[in-house]
Amino acid sequence: MPAPWVESLLSLAFPAACEICGAPAPVYPVTGVCGRCESGIVLIPGPHCVSCGRGLKTETDRCSECWDKHFHFDRAFSCTPYEGKMKKLLHTYKFEGRKYLKHYFLKIMQKFMEVSMDDLAWDAVAAVPLDPAKKRARGFNQSELLSAGISAWRRLPDLSKHLKRRYAHEPQHRMAKSAREQNVKGCFTVTNAEAFKLKRILLVDDILTTGQTTSECARTLKESGASSVIVLACARGI
Ligand SMILES: [Zn+2]
Numbered sequence: 147m148p149a150p151w152v153e154s155l156l157s158l159a160f161p162a163a164c165e166i167c168g169a170p171a172p173v174y175p176v177t178g179v180c181g182r183c184e185s186g187i188v189l190i191p192g193p194h195c196v197s198c199g200r201g202l203k204t205e206t207d208r209c210s211e212c213w214d215k216h217f218h219f220d221r222a223f224s225c226t227p228y229e230g231k232m233k234k235l236l237h238t239y240k241f242e243g244r245k246y247l248k249h250y251f252l253k254i255m256q257k258f259m260e261v262s263m264d265d266l267a268w269d270a271v272a273a274v275p276l277d278p279a280k281k282r283a284r285g286f287n288q289s290e291l292l293s294a295g296i297s298a299w300r301r302l303p304d305l306s307k308h309l310k311r312r313y314a315h316e317p318q319h320r321m322a323k324s325a326r327e328q329n330v331k332g333c334f335t336v337t338n339a340e341a342f343k344l345k346r347i348l349l350v351d352d353i354l355t356t357g358q359t360t361s362e363c364a365r366t367l368k369e370s371g372a373s374s375v376i377v378l379a380c381a382r383g384i
């Protein structure tokens with residue numbers, strides 16, 4: 147942290163405004179969100195569905211969406227619902243190139259991991275890759291910035307560069323539920339299988355929706371020898 151007087155000078159030179167409400171936001175590190183809006187975002191409380199990570203209201207281990215589904219990941223967690231302020235922020239982050247918002251998402255992810263994933267361990271992290279054309283157009287992969295942050299925080303190797311997306315599939319929300327698994331089949335590839343061999347992978351994504359794309363990514367990692375894949379997404383679509 148810089149000295150308070152440096153911080154004051156920085157705030158004069160680069161006034162930071164909250165991306166949600168426009169109020170003054172911290173200058174260092176620039177998170178893009180003021181304290182008031184930050185406290186308004188609530189983490190999904192446990193217990194979580196053992197399959198997809200939805201918050202459960204009853205004493206079951208699976209949510210009603212998952213009882214007849216099979217995912218290739220071992221478990222999935224999402225920090226917050228994809229709605230309201232969180233939806234707006236993720237949209238700004240991805241589509242308006244506000245990369246510095248990653249600091250804010252990482253804060254949320256760290257908090258969630260400490261509260262709800264404390265009993266789990268990994269050997270490496272990796273991000274769900276973006277379609278190459280999309281990544282070129284956007285200039286970055288939003289999930290890669292998050293996995294790099296978690297890698298630095300937890301001191302775990304980041305294997306994202308060894309996992310690629312070969313092509314873009316049809317958007318899942320346009321597909322019938324029954325066709326979604328087939329739609330994503332084979333869209334990921336690993337360029338260095340040795341890197342994943344016998345590793346417990348934390349697979350990082352920005353938004354988890356149907357879970358099928360992430361499941362296909364986990365299938366590819368396991369086919370390459372990963373011993374387990376646990377997914378952590380910043381937000382959960384309905
Ligand atoms: Zn605000």
Ligand SMILES: [Zn+2]
Nearest residue numbers: 195198209212
């Ligand atoms: Zn579920």
